[in-house]
Amino acid sequence: YAGTSTVVVSLWNVYDRSTASFMNEFYKSLLRQDTSRGWIDGALRWIGWEQSIPFGAKAKAMREAKLKMIKHPLFNHPVYWAPFIVVGR
Numbered sequence: 001y002a003g004t005s006t007v008v009v010s011l012w013n014v015y016d017r018s019t020a021s022f023m024n025e026f027y028k029s030l031l032r033q034d035t036s037r038g039w040i041d042g043a044l045r046w047i048g049w050e051q052s053i054p055f056g057a058k059a060k061a062m063r064e065a066k067l068k069m070i071k072h073p074l075f076n077h078p079v080y081w082a083p084f085i086v087v088g089r
Contacts, residue, residue: 006058006088018080021072026065026084033057058086 008026010019030053062084069081 004088006055006086008058008062008084008086010083011085012083014083015080018069018075021075022065022069022081022084025068026061029064029068030058030061033061055086055089058088062086 008023033053066081066084069075072080075081
């Protein structure tokens with residue numbers, strides 16, 4: 001736990017290249033959802049200086065990342081994107 005309220009985990013062993021692509025999409029989506037005070041807040045959250053991203057935004061970012069992967073020419077099979085889940089609050 002180590003003080004974090006939410007983690008992204010995989011349900012099985014994953015491939016490095018597809019995971020890198022998936023996480024890139026996940027964090028891009030998560031940062032896009034911060035429209036309240038602009039990109040600076042998103043950047044601060046990205047580096048861990050602010051921990052106020054609601055769980056719903058994290059779940060939405062996960063969904064959007066999975067939808068992007070479904071359209072990916074190399075990583076569209078569920079083995080590449082299905083193991084990832086958001087756990088926490």
